[in-house]
């Protein structure tokens with residue numbers, strides 16, 4: 838039997854601690870990860886690897902290209918329509934959720950979160 842190929846998740850957040858925590862838990866959960874710290878990098882990675890990226894975990898507030906802008910670019914490109922986009926939002930910012938919804942975000946994860954909750958949520962989204 839051929840081992841099932843790992844699913845690849847792109848993590849994009851300008852806070853290195855968030856990226857490290859997220860990466861650690863997703864890899865413990867059996868996912869392959871690619872990480873970056875800016876929207877500009879995220880777009881470049883998606884251009885190169887969109888065929889294997891199943892899901893993008895995307896911070897909204899980043900210097901330069903924001904998560905909203907990245908989300909918009911993903912959702913408006915038909916080559917990327919199978920990519921699930923999960924936004925990191927800050928609890929009190931209901932506005933984030935509304936705007937994200939308009940731009941086509943699939944799910945949200947509220948900051949702050951625990952690594953375990955994050956992994957549980959991603960597993961649920963990917964039905965594992």
Ligand SMILES: [Mg+2]
Nearest residue numbers: 851896898899
């Ligand atoms: Mg940020």
